[in-house]
Amino acid sequence: MYKIEKISKSYGELKVLDNISLEFPEEKTTCILGPSGCGKTSLLNILADLTAKDSGEIIGFEDEKSYIFQEDRLIPWKSVKENLELVLKGEMDKNKALETIDKYLELVNLEEYKHYYPKELSGGMRQRINILRAFIYPAKLIIMDEPFKSLDINQKKILMDFFINLREKDRKTCIMVTHDIDEAIALGHRIVIFTEKPTRVKRIMDIENYKDKAKLRGEISKEFKKWDDSHPIKYRYLRIF
């Protein structure tokens, strides 16, 4: 079980995370929903050991973990294969690494792009490689920071299917941050709703308890609405963007 207890984080005077305790069920996807700028990415960076926490405890995150970033973060002078190979160095020997890359590229029908460089690929395609990199890396845990954010609706649908397809083959524990309710419902087994800054856990919902997706969506929207009503100006601002 992956667990965090009483995590707090401040940047100077600004308190971003306030006493957050959560459990992330294994082999399931937990979606963290919250308003933009509420510190979701800060939490992920703490889990990935990219940012130091002020206080609290992180349990079960010591092992290797993958990270699907908002941007592709591919190395421009390396081909798809080399980008994937880089993260496997030190994890397995070269032949095994090449075998794994070939296996995965075949699995998702991207073999023909093996020798392409990032600049030769479309944004959606690069993001697929970003997702694939996370699955190829031998980690049980995948951390995802709004991986579908910068994509248009069609691309988003294709990439979400791509992700689900991979997740079904490799039973990995995923922690995904998003601000898109539909995305959370489509991908998550558990949905965690955050409050606005300083961020606290507002509600935890297990999807299996909700047979009716429309009802679930309504309830999540209601949680958001409560927050929206108390901040009408900010809400309007957010709606525009």
Added chain:
Amino acid sequence: MKKSTLRDREISLSSKLLIIIFWIIISRIIDNDIILPTITSTVNGLGKIISNPNFFNIIGYSILRSLFGFIISLSIAIVMGVLSRFSKFIYNLMVPFVNFLSSTPTIAIIILALIWLNNEIVPLFVGFIMVFPILYETILKSMLNIDNKVLEMAKVYNVNRMNIIKEIYLPSIFIGLSNILSSAMGINLKMVIAGEVLSQPRYAIGTNLQLQKIYLNTSGVFAWIIIILAIGKLYEYLMKGLVLCIKSKRYLSPMEN
């Protein structure tokens, strides 16, 4: 694309022809070999220089000096650049040194070098003070320009430090350097020859240039200029070839290395 390259070549060729035509006309008008030698006397001068039994010694030593000096400058620049990137202390230590080299008039440093150093070393040193700051700053800049997000990615995926340097830092340095390498080599060659003019080593293009000047043999000076231009061009092709070779090795069959 191909068409425009061809056109560029045509323009470049006609500009060269134009220079030669001007040279012919002006040298005819002036009609004085000491002020402006004609093409014929320059070719004769070239023949005389090449038939000198020491010709290959002279250009060999100058080429060796410039290559050797350049490799030293490049190696020191890479080491100091990498160290400066990772150590604030070394970075700060290098700032006044690089500023001193870039802003002090080169000739002042050369005069000091003539006093302090052996005349075989002076040309190398002169090349170094010109080229080192350019190389060092390019290397440092190309490392500082690496996207922090890519480094973060490498950290999350536990890519070890050796691989980060080999796969991320070195290629960035190489990409940065590949743009300036051939011009830096050209500058280095010119500065080494300038150093030779002043320090007069036994076998050197610079020493011979100075000799032609003393004898007021302007056609000899012209002939040496042609030889220097040819060496410069040779360096340029060499560097382009090297860059292409490394690039294709990296980009086409990177798994084999």
